[in-house]
Amino acid sequence: MAYRAAIIGCGRMAHGHAHAFQEAGIPLVAGADISEQSLAKWKADFGNGQKLYTDMYQMLAETKPDLVAVVTPEQAHCAAVVAAAEAGAKGIICEKPLAMNLAETNLMIETCKRTGTVLTVSHQRHYTPQYEVARQRIEAGAIGQVLSCMAISQYMCLMTDACHTIHMMLDLMGWPKPTHLIGNIDGNSDYVYFGHRAEEGGTAYIGFEGGLFSHFTWGRCARNPDVRMFSAWDNALMNYQYIVVQGETGQIQVSGDYYEGLGPLGDRWLAREVHGDKAQVLPVVFPGPRGDITREVDDVIAAIETGKPHPLDAMTHGKTIMEILIAMYESSRRRGVVHFPVTVQDNPFLAMVDSGVFPK
Ligand SMILES: NC(=O)c1ccc[n+]([C@@H]2O[C@H](COP(=O)([O-])OP(=O)(O)OC[C@H]3O[C@@H](n4cnc5c(N)ncnc54)[C@H](O)[C@@H]3O)[C@@H](O)[C@H]2O)c1
Numbered sequence: 410m411a412y413r414a415a416i417i418g419c420g421r422m423a424h425g426h427a428h429a430f431q432e433a434g435i436p437l438v439a440g441a442d443i444s445e446q447s448l449a450k451w452k453a454d455f456g457n458g459q460k461l462y463t464d465m466y467q468m469l470a471e472t473k474p475d476l477v478a479v480v481t482p483e484q485a486h487c488a489a490v491v492a493a494a495e496a497g498a499k500g501i502i503c504e505k506p507l508a509m510n511l512a513e514t515n516l517m518i519e520t521c522k523r524t525g526t527v528l529t530v531s532h533q534r535h536y537t538p539q540y541e542v543a544r545q546r547i548e549a550g551a552i553g554q555v556l557s558c559m560a561i562s563q564y565m566c567l568m569t570d571a572c573h574t575i576h577m578m579l580d581l582m583g584w585p586k587p588t589h590l591i592g593n594i595d596g597n598s599d600y601v602y603f604g605h606r607a608e609e610g611g612t613a614y615i616g617f618e619g620g621l622f623s624h625f626t627w628g629r630c631a632r633n634p635d636v637r638m639f640s641a642w643d644n645a646l647m648n649y650q651y652i653v654v655q656g657e658t659g660q661i662q663v664s665g666d667y668y669e670g671l672g673p674l675g676d677r678w679l680a681r682e683v684h685g686d687k688a689q690v691l692p693v694v695f696p697g698p699r700g701d702i703t704r705e706v707d708d709v710i711a712a713i714e715t716g717k718p719h720p721l722d723a724m725t726h727g728k729t730i731m732e733i734l735i736a737m738y739e740s741s742r743r744r745g746v747v748h749f750p751v752t753v754q755d756n757p758f759l760a761m762v763d764s765g766v767f768p769k
Contacts, residue, residue, distance in 0.1 A: 410714065412499075415439040415474035417465045417489045418481030419451035422504060426478035427455045429702035433710075439472040441465035465489060469496035476709065479503040482603045483568060487513035490528065494520045500527040500709040502702075505576075506568045506734065507727045509605070512754040514731045518724045527712045529719050530727035532576035533701035534666070539679035539693045543654070543663040544581055546682055546691065552656025555582050555621065560652045562627040565600060566607035567734045567758075571627035574650040575730050578623055581654045581661070584726065585617035587749045592737040595628065596758060596767035606762045606769070613737045659684040742766075 414430045416423050419442040430437045437455065441462045442448050448461050462468035469477075469492055477493040479486055479501060487508050493501050494517075501521065507530045508514045521528040534540050547555060560578040564570030579585070592613030600607050610628020617623070649666035660683040680691040699707075705721060712719040721727070736747040738757035761767050 412475040412710065413438045413472070414476040414478065415441070415468060415472060416478045416480055417441045417468075417493065418479060418485065418504075419447050419455075419461075420480065423451070423478065423480040424454065425700075425702050426480055426502065429700055429706050430476070430478075432700055432703040433706045435476065435706065438474060439468050441468040465492055466496075469493060469498075474498060476500045476502070476706070482605075484509055484603075484605060487517055490517045491520045494524040494526040494528070497524070498526055499713050500529075502529050502531055502705060502709060503723060504531050506530075506572045507723055507731050509568070509759070510754060510756040511731060511735055511751065514728060518728060522724065527709055527719060528723040528727075529705060529709060529721040530723045530730070531702065531705060532573055532580075532721055532730075533705055534573055534577055535580055535720050536697065536701040536704040537666075538695050538697045539663050539665060539691075540577055540580070541697070542691050542693055543652075543661045543680045547581055547583070547654060547656070547661055551659065551682060552654065552661055552684075553658035555585075555654055555656050557621060557655045558582050558623040558652065559655075560623060560625045560650065562625075562650045564649070565609050565628040566602045567594075567611070567627065567737060568605070568607065569603050571625075572730055572734055574627065574652070575625065575733050576726070577650065577652060578625065579726070579729065579733075580720075581652060581663070582617070582621065582623070584729070585619060585621045587615055587617050587729065587733060587736075589616045589746050589748045590614065590733065590736045590740055591746045592625075592740040594738065594741040594758065596761065599768050606759060606767070608758060608767075611737060611741070613740070615733065 412435050414435050414437050419440045439460045440451055477498045479489040483506050486503050490501055490503050558578050560574050562571040562574035594608045594611035596608040598609055600609055612626045615623045651664040654661045663680045665679050678690040679693045682689050708719050711717045732751040735753055736751045739753050740747045742757040
């Protein structure tokens with residue numbers, strides 16, 4: 410079947426989505442962005458044959474794309490996903506975080522269920538070679554049954570960056586069902602990221618069915634290059650995130666966001682398997698033969714054509730990630746445990762900023 414694609418939000422990250430459609434051989438027929446300036450740059454970079462609009466509704470109505478990548482800032486994801494689904498898109502790739510709160514998340518999911526649209530959230534590190542190798546070793550039983558996970562994200566904002574680490578933590582653990590969470594956040598600055606107030610960091614304990622658990626720390630405390638919480642960090646490419654999955658018989662350690670631009674690895678490693686005092690570096694071929702987002706697109710097509718569940722499915726995994734990050738904020742607001750399923754409809758962090766708990 411032939412597909413035609415469009416992008417809503419033609420800024421920095423949209424370049425990755427345009428390259429992915431190109432690599433997948435899917436023509437990019439249209440783009441929409443509220444900024445004339447963004448569209449002018451987009452036209453210079455990718456404009457060949459594309460129709461460009463400042464009104465996404467007009468773009469969707471006139472060009473009727475089969476696939477839509479939503480690459481606006483997160484505050485605009487919900488409106489764009491709902492509009493694309495209502496306009497008949499068969500598949501929508503939405504940038505992370507899926508939404509700003511669970512009310513928006515539920516609306517996006519309900520709409521896409523009703524319209525029969527495949528909806529993914531773009532946690533593309535699922536396809537990044539070191540995480541793929543780590544996941545394959547865990548799935549092959551190399552460390553026995555998974556018991557726990559410890560994850561660190563260097564990034565300061567749960568919504569915008571640390572959500573990738575939550576995704577990867579769950580992805581490596583095999584998507585256990587969260588039962589309860591206790592966490593706290595540091596929002597004591599005027600930090601703004603992607604146009605919304607954001608916290609500087611935090612920490613959380615997450616309990617899962619079957620007695621599994623994880624510890625997650627993100628933000629400023631993990632950014633300091635002098636912090637060496639683990640000796641493994643000395644040689645890990647401690648870039649972006651560091652995750653340790655503990656199993657009955659061993660450990661998988663995985664790290665980094667390695668791009669060729671960062672230079673050769675040298676003695677550093679991206680993924681290791683540890684049994685007792687023996688650590689073995691796992692072979693990682695970087696970059697992979699096909700782009701991460703291209704593989705996300707490939708899997709969208711497979712989901713449309715065969716009904717195969719998408720590994721980045723927004724309705725299942727994406728919703729769980731949103732519940733966890735909202736629970737982290739809610740635990741801070743309540744100063745107590747949050748149980749799942751999470752039903753809080755607002756964004757507790759933004760509500761705490763509004764009510765003066767944290768500075769505006
Ligand atoms: N998956 C990843 O690794 C990754 C990396 C970076 C950014 N992101 C996510 O991608 C999204 C976009 O980030 P970016 O870095 O490209 O930002 P950006 O600011 O470079 O681009 C966003 C574009 O969206 C446009 N826009 C804003 N509101 C809009 C609306 N209502 N309708 C149409 N267009 C609108 C802006 O004018 C801008 O051109 C964010 O949600 C961000 O969190 C994901």
